[in-house]
Amino acid sequence: MRPIIEPRAGDAEDDACSTKKRSLLAVAGSLLGEINIPKLVLAWVILALIPGVLLGLVPLIATAWFASVSGRVYAIAGIGSLMLLALFAAIGWYAFRPLFRIAERNFWSLNSLVVQPGYAICREGLRHLAERFLTTGAGETKRAYLRATTAIGAGLLACGIASAIALTAWPHTRWSGGMADLADPLRLIVPALANTIFVMAGYLAVASLAWGLADGLMDQPRDLAQFDDAPATARRWRVAHLSDIHVVGERYGFRIESGRAGPRGNERLHQVFARLDAIHAREPLDLLLITGDMTDAGRSAEWAEFLDAVAAYPALAERCYILPGNHDVNIVDRANPARLELPASPSKRLREMRALSAMASLQGDRVHVVDWEGKGIGPSLTKALEPHRKTIAAFADAGSLRLSLGLGDIWDRAFPMVLPPTEEEGLGLVLLNSNAETHFSFTNALGLVGEEDMRAMLAVIAQFPKACWIVALHHHPVEYPQPAKAFSERIGTALINGSLFLRKLKPHGHRIVAMHGHRHIDWIGRCGPLKIISAPSPVMEATDSEPTHFYIHTLGAADGGLALLAPQRIDMEPSPADAAGLKS
Numbered sequence: 250m251r252p253i254i255e256p257r258a259g260d261a262e263d264d265a266c267s268t269k270k271r272s273l274l275a276v277a278g279s280l281l282g283e284i285n286i287p288k289l290v291l292a293w294v295i296l297a298l299i300p301g302v303l304l305g306l307v308p309l310i311a312t313a314w315f316a317s318v319s320g321r322v323y324a325i326a327g328i329g330s331l332m333l334l335a336l337f338a339a340i341g342w343y344a345f346r347p348l349f350r351i352a353e354r355n356f357w358s359l360n361s362l363v364v365q366p367g368y369a370i371c372r373e374g375l376r377h378l379a380e381r382f383l384t385t386g387a388g389e390t391k392r393a394y395l396r397a398t399t400a401i402g403a404g405l406l407a408c409g410i411a412s413a414i415a416l417t418a419w420p421h422t423r424w425s426g427g428m429a430d431l432a433d434p435l436r437l438i439v440p441a442l443a444n445t446i447f448v449m450a451g452y453l454a455v456a457s458l459a460w461g462l463a464d465g466l467m468d469q470p471r472d473l474a475q476f477d478d479a480p481a482t483a484r485r486w487r488v489a490h491l492s493d494i495h496v497v498g499e500r501y502g503f504r505i506e507s508g509r510a511g512p513r514g515n516e517r518l519h520q521v522f523a524r525l526d527a528i529h530a531r532e533p534l535d536l537l538l539i540t541g542d543m544t545d546a547g548r549s550a551e552w553a554e555f556l557d558a559v560a561a562y563p564a565l566a567e568r569c570y571i572l573p574g575n576h577d578v579n580i581v582d583r584a585n586p587a588r589l590e591l592p593a594s595p596s597k598r599l600r601e602m603r604a605l606s607a608m609a610s611l612q613g614d615r616v617h618v619v620d621w622e623g624k625g626i627g628p629s630l631t632k633a634l635e636p637h638r639k640t641i642a643a644f645a646d647a648g649s650l651r652l653s654l655g656l657g658d659i660w661d662r663a664f665p666m667v668l669p670p671t672e673e674e675g676l677g678l679v680l681l682n683s684n685a686e687t688h689f690s691f692t693n694a695l696g697l698v699g700e701e702d703m704r705a706m707l708a709v710i711a712q713f714p715k716a717c718w719i720v721a722l723h724h725h726p727v728e729y730p731q732p733a734k735a736f737s738e739r740i741g742t743a744l745i746n747g748s749l750f751l752r753k754l755k756p757h758g759h760r761i762v763a764m765h766g767h768r769h770i771d772w773i774g775r776c777g778p779l780k781i782i783s784a785p786s787p788v789m790e791a792t793d794s795e796p797t798h799f800y801i802h803t804l805g806a807a808d809g810g811l812a813l814l815a816p817q818r819i820d821m822e823p824s825p826a827d828a829a830g831l832k833s
Contacts, residue, residue, distance in 0.1 A: 260385050519833035546576060726750050771783055
């Protein structure tokens with residue numbers, strides 16, 4: 250007899266944390282009722298208050314130190330004064346160098362978490378509002394003009410708000426200190442915070458204008474008008490592009506974002522791999538690229554399911570490349586979006602080490618890390634991790650804070666991963682980590698490519714001036730020129746510094762294609778010469794009885810650049826059991 254409640258079809262509990270079932274306002278309201286307030290306050294102190302105080306203290310401590318040193322030098326006569334000055338300068342440099350490094354890191358941390366999102370919210374808010382007044386038949390040129398205008402308008406708006414904040418903080422700032430201040434550091438907290446607010450607000454005011462003008466004057470994203478042609482004799486590469494497969498650890502499990510609105514379990518993924526394996530046997534693939542969110546919440550059981558699924562198809566496994574998505578490393582609690590981690594929590598490091606271990610086991614012998622001294626190709630990922638294998642394994646076994654120390658640096662130095670071209674005019678692959686440092690499930694989707702990673706990527710690309718490249722990341726670098734259904738689709742999902750990322754790639758755009766996922770929908774477009782490909786999810790945005798699809802792209806070498814030929818669309822029909830309607 251069929252059960253009254255079909256357990257394989259799930260129930261309301263499977264929809265409880267699905268963002269597709271509730272509005273952004275409803276999710277935010279539930280967070281206010283469930284979040285741990287003491288932990289939130291402590292996290293704010295660690296992530297914002299302490300960096301702010303350190304940043305504001307720099308001019309006070311520096312002037313106090315300089316006053317002390319200069320006073321001692323003036324009190325000494327004779328030739329020894331210059332030697333003494335040089336000695337004090339050397340001591341000061343090496344003593345304060347760590348402080349300046351901390352201040353620099355904290356500045357960019359605050360910049361990425363507070364300043365740039367402020368401008369992005371203004372920009373996307375204006376765009377979302379303006380697009381409501383566009384007619385459905387508005388042309389691409391009009392939409393591009395709207396995007397450029399709203400970017401400049403957002404720059405002016407953010408500049409005005411930031412200037413008002415800076416002027417409010419100015420009366421409370423103090424930019425010079427003395428030795429008496431160092432004897433009583435508590436008296437420096439208020440001016441240090443005021444200094445930080447003034448500096449960050451002033452920076453936002455100036456930067457917003459620069460960002461607004463840069464975004465407004467840059468090449469706006471457009472749908473790709475037509476695909477390229479390549480000579481019959483040209484070298485070609487076939488790339489199967491998957492993303493956001495969100496593997497779950499249960500046979501009938503449902504995914505965070507879709508709940509019962511998406512396929513249950515991993516059956517659809519197995520169908521995709523089986524279909525790809527059959528295609529590869531007939532017409533070989535060069536790469537199988539999965540641009541993030543291999544797992545639904547970065548849990549061990551999910552990684553085990555993913556690795557087992559890939560291992561069942563050795564021909565695919567030996568040409569499969571993956572990179573981390575926000576669901577692989579930034580989901581704090583699969584069942585509770587209000588769950589917050591403290592920045593010092595080892596749980597985030599554990600998720601990162603799980604992802605790194607999976608990447609090493611799948612592609613470790615084929616991809617290389619960057620030589621951070623010369624910014625060129627370094628050793629393979631396997632060799633780079635070899636000295637740290639025991640440390641990582643011990644941490645995974647115990648999960649303690651003490652053992653997690655230093656693992657963050659291992660994670661950071663693993664990216665970008667590079668598959669170098671095998672020939673001078675071949676195809677290379679750069680795998681980026683585009684996940685921002687977040688410790689809150691509600692903000693897990695935030696994207697950021699670090700400045701160092703961008704410099705390393707460009708150095709590697711410059712090392713092979715005749716090669717073509719796929720630059721792969723999880724987050725979309727720019728919002729698509731399509732109306733968004735909800736404001737939540739715009740905020741906290743794209744790269745915070747996406748426009749900077751695109752400007753960095755533009756000089757090499759004729760020989761690069763950027764591939765990403767994250768949005769679960771397909772889009773092929775361009776920003777100037779740079780072509781951008783978004784992969785649909787073959788296991789999301791559809792119920793068990795509905796079809797999904799993905800693409801196999803063909804890239805070709807043509808006229809010293811990279812041609813993008815018309816892709817092959819692979820439709821995945823539901824299995825007979827699903828088509829019969831298992832869900833009631």
